[in-house]
Amino acid sequence: MSGNAPLKRLYIKTYGCQMNVYDSERMADVLAPLGYGVTDSPEGADLVVLNTCHIREKATEKVYSELGQIKLLKQDKQAAGGAMTVAVAGCVAQAEGEEILRRQPAVDLVVGPQSYHQLPELIARAHRARGERLAADFAPDEKFDALTAERRPSGVSAFLTVQEGCDKFCTFCVVPYTRGGEWSRPAEAIEAEARSLAEKGVREVTLLGQNVNAYAGDDGLAGLVRRLAKIEGLDRIRYTTSHPRDMDEALIAAHAEVPELMPYLHLPVQSGSDRILKAMNRAHTAESYLRLIEKIRSSRPDIAISGDFIVGFPGERDADFEATLELVREVDYAGAFSFKYSRRPGTPAAALPGQVDEAVKDARLASLNALLEAQQRAFNERQAGRVLPVLFEKLGRHSGQIIGRSPYLQAVHATAPDRLIGQIVPVRIESAARNSLSGVLDLETA
Ligand code: SAH
Ligand code: SF4
Ligand code: F3S
Numbered sequence: 001m002s003g004n005a006p007l008k009r010l011y012i013k014t015y016g017c018q019m020n021v022y023d024s025e026r027m028a029d030v031l032a033p034l035g036y037g038v039t040d041s042p043e044g045a046d047l048v049v050l051n052t053c054h055i056r057e058k059a060t061e062k063v064y065s066e067l068g069q070i071k072l073l074k075q076d077k078q079a080a081g082g083a084m085t086v087a088v089a090g091c092v093a094q095a096e097g098e099e100i101l102r103r104q105p106a107v108d109l110v111v112g113p114q115s116y117h118q119l120p121e122l123i124a125r126a127h128r129a130r131g132e133r134l135a136a137d138f139a140p141d142e143k144f145d146a147l148t149a150e151r152r153p154s155g156v157s158a159f160l161t162v163q164e165g166c167d168k169f170c171t172f173c174v175v176p177y178t179r180g181g182e183w184s185r186p187a188e189a190i191e192a193e194a195r196s197l198a199e200k201g202v203r204e205v206t207l208l209g210q211n212v213n214a215y216a217g218d219d220g221l222a223g224l225v226r227r228l229a230k231i232e233g234l235d236r237i238r239y240t241t242s243h244p245r246d247m248d249e250a251l252i253a254a255h256a257e258v259p260e261l262m263p264y265l266h267l268p269v270q271s272g273s274d275r276i277l278k279a280m281n282r283a284h285t286a287e288s289y290l291r292l293i294e295k296i297r298s299s300r301p302d303i304a305i306s307g308d309f310i311v312g313f314p315g316e317r318d319a320d321f322e323a324t325l326e327l328v329r330e331v332d333y334a335g336a337f338s339f340k341y342s343r344r345p346g347t348p349a350a351a352l353p354g355q356v357d358e359a360v361k362d363a364r365l366a367s368l369n370a371l372l373e374a375q376q377r378a379f380n381e382r383q384a385g386r387v388l389p390v391l392f393e394k395l396g397r398h399s400g401q402i403i404g405r406s407p408y409l410q411a412v413h414a415t416a417p418d419r420l421i422g423q424i425v426p427v428r429i430e431s432a433a434r435n436s437l438s439g440v441l442d443l444e445t446a
Helices: 018-034 057-079 090-103 116-129 140-146 187-199 220-229 249-257 274-279 286-299 318-331 358-381
Strands: 008-014 036-038 047-052 085-089 109-111 157-161 204-208 236-240 264-266 304-311 335-340 387-395 401-405 411-415 424-432 436-441
Touching: 008 018, 018 036, 018 047, 018 090, 018 116, 018 157, 018 204, 047 057, 047 090, 057 085, 057 090, 085 090, 085 116, 090 109, 109 116, 116 140, 157 187, 187 204, 187 220, 204 220, 220 236, 220 249, 249 286, 274 286, 274 318, 286 304, 286 318, 304 318, 304 358, 318 358, 335 358, 358 424, 387 411, 387 436, 411 424
Parallel strands: 008 036, 008 047, 047 085, 085 109, 157 204, 204 236, 264 304, 304 335, 411 436
Antiparallel strands: 387 401, 387 424, 401 411, 424 436
């Protein structure tokens, strides 16, 4: 990047979902005009921001242990006559702001996911008086209106938040409490941000929302995808995360009709047992989910389906878990994330009887993962011999190698000149591993 050297050093650590990745980037954008430049180590930083995740207990506990480390760095800096401001942002800040301030006095301020546009002001205030330290409320429109700072995308693929919050209230989940109700950004604002990204060299956007397919502006998410697909230079569109309930006909049709819309869909199911799905308040059954997948595949046969699973939800018996394995066998996933149920204070499931033993959860997680990993490997191996268009994004670890993504979101390694970064190039896939593909530039079709 060009311009004057930044006066102050900003370290941001991001936990959790892609929405937090987007938010962290925007935090750096709002702080840049104040002279903050991003650094990749917290040591000696003037401002440290932890952008946190509350989804599982482990995610939350990580934040407190990281804060313990940061406290020492802050003391070092103070001893050397300097000062470090420590901010906690994101979903833990929203859920337990007061507790953070109580548990870790080194924290100067706490800022929720809808308030980070106020960071400059909060920092100034913290500097002045160590006065009001809490800003946690819900009004996404205010935030986006205030985020006038230019985005500085760091690569050819960028996240773009289009929807926030969740009204689904799955009984295990904190998101409706940390991110508030469903809210959609106006299509015009999204289009403007997408255009400016494209002008800066971005070729792919991933539209983000906790329930992105509940996007309520324009003509729903399908309308938004069609609108963005017209933008010059924007060749690839993705979206995540979707709820089965909001997967409408128009969006399914868009997968068949809009070439820019990539053949990849993350559609969490959580469980294959109707009894458990009901207790989770998921509003779909195993059967309705399978029918939906069938419909999506008849629209776009090669689509890569991924999902999320929770094992050990309260009351889950062996037969329920078997039903999950059965559903996974029927769907045949290209990839997935599975988690042990984590009891979250304040959520309805935390109070349910029949909490499952850790050892049982461990065993179920291991056997589910074994099945999902085998499916992922098989999906990757099926690409061998095919020629896939790859959007190259960055240098590889070995010299002469660059890395990109296939339409199915697989990482693809190829030996090729780095001038191809930022371009979509046909690659003949030669081999597959569980997490990536390797190939060679396909000169015949190039
Ligand atoms: N809005 C998205 C993402 C939610 S969080 C969705 O509905 O899919 C991402 C994943 O974390 C969820 O899909 C779920 O599988 C998992 N998750 C959420 N709460 C959890 C909990 N209490 N314990 C374990 N996993 C959880
Ligand atoms: Fe959480 Fe369910 Fe909303 Fe997803 S749909 S964010 S799992 S409450
Ligand atoms: Fe975590 Fe908040 Fe995202 S709880 S998963 S960072 S919405």
